[in-house]
Amino acid sequence: MVKSQQPRLRRLLVVESARIMAEEGVADFRAAKEKAARRLGIAGDAQQLWPSNAEIHAELQSRLALFHGDAHSAELQHLRRTALAAMHWLADFAPRLSGPVLEGTATGHSAIVLHVFADTPESVLFFLLDQGASYEEGRQMLHFGEQTPREYPVLRLHYGGCELRVVIFGLDEDRRSPASPVDGKPLRRINAAQLQRLLDTSPTASPALGSSGH
Numbered sequence: 001m002v003k004s005q006q007p008r009l010r011r012l013l014v015v016e017s018a019r020i021m022a023e024e025g026v027a028d029f030r031a032a033k034e035k036a037a038r039r040l041g042i043a044g045d046a047q048q049l050w051p052s053n054a055e056i057h058a059e060l061q062s063r064l065a066l067f068h069g070d071a072h073s074a075e076l077q078h079l080r081r082t083a084l085a086a087m088h089w090l091a092d093f094a095p096r097l098s099g100p101v102l103e104g105t106a107t108g109h110s111a112i113v114l115h116v117f118a119d120t121p122e123s124v125l126f127f128l129l130d131q132g133a134s135y136e137e138g139r140q141m142l143h144f145g146e147q148t149p150r151e152y153p154v155l156r157l158h159y160g161g162c163e164l165r166v167v168i169f170g171l172d173e174d175r176r177s178p179a180s181p182v183d184g185k186p187l188r189r190i191n192a193a194q195l196q197r198l199l200d201t202s203p204t205a206s207p208a209l210g211s212s213g214h
Contacts, residue, residue, distance in 0.1 A: 010049040012040055017051070018059035022067075025109025027100070029053040029181055057182045060105050075108050076101070080199055082160040083112045087192040089159070090166070092127065093118050094174060096189035099165075103188070111156075111163040115189055121153045121168045133157055140167060142178035 016036035017029070026032045033050065037043045064072045079101045087095040099113030100106035118124050128135055135157040143149045155166040177186040190198070 006049060009040070009042055010051055013037060013042070013049055014051045014055050014059050016040060017056045018063050021056070021060050021105075022063050022107055025107070027110065029056055032056065053182050057103075057105065064105060064107070072107065076104060076106055077199075079106050079110065079112060079162060080195065082162045083114070084192060084195050084199065086112060086114060086159045086164055087195065089131075090114065090116055090124075090127075091192070093124060094191070095166075096174075096191055097195055098187055098189040102190060102195075103182075111165045112159075113165045113167065115167050115169055117169050117171050117174050119171055124155065124166065124168055128155070128157070133159075142167075143184075144176065144178055 013033065013036050016039060017032040020026050020032045020035050021029075026035065033056070034043070037049075042049065080097075083097050083101055087097065093116035096115045097113070098115055100110045101112050106112075116124060125135075135155045138154040138156060139151045140154045141149050141151050153168045155168070157164050157166070177189060179185065180187045
């Protein structure tokens with residue numbers, strides 16, 4: 001690859017990665033970058049051009065505002081209102097909203113991500129069984145700064161016509177937020193009261209920096 005081409009190809013990789021996330025429902029930054037690199041025919045050189053997640057996140061925000069406008073606003077409002085209802089449903093587990101629905105980059109493909117806190121994962125499973133809710137179990141590796149990454153149980157289910165991803169933390173982990181995949185800082189998450197205020201202020205607003213739900 002000619003070195004002078006690298007800035008242009010890197011920019012193309014940012015734009016295509018953001019488009020894939022916005023329009024094809026790819027939620028993982030690395031997966032979006034790899035898919036974009038294959039489409040652009042630069043998979044073999046991708047590591048030299050690899051943009052940061054923060055660059056793609058910024059491009060994704062711009063793309064949603066520019067190309068999806070009112071449709072995106074309506075989708076985001078619906079997802080946030082459904083998230084609020086789900087949080088009331090899971091109120092016994094002090095749920096916190098996190099991820100794209102909170103950040104404002106969610107689309108109709110996006111899952112609502114809730115962090116819940118329980119003495120054991122079985123407490124949440126028994127609740128869902130009592131409610132007659134169908135779910136799939138999984139695991140997610142989360143990072144906490146320089147600490148060793150840890151796996152957490154994840155339940156996937158549908159609520160109010162939306163996909164819901166419930167990550168189960170211990171009772172004593174409500175004040176320790178995992179690292180954001182965007183910038184590595186503690187992941188923002190808010191409680192139901194904060195989400196209600198966000199909706200009351202503006203249904204499509206993004207939360208203020210530092211909102212944590214503590």
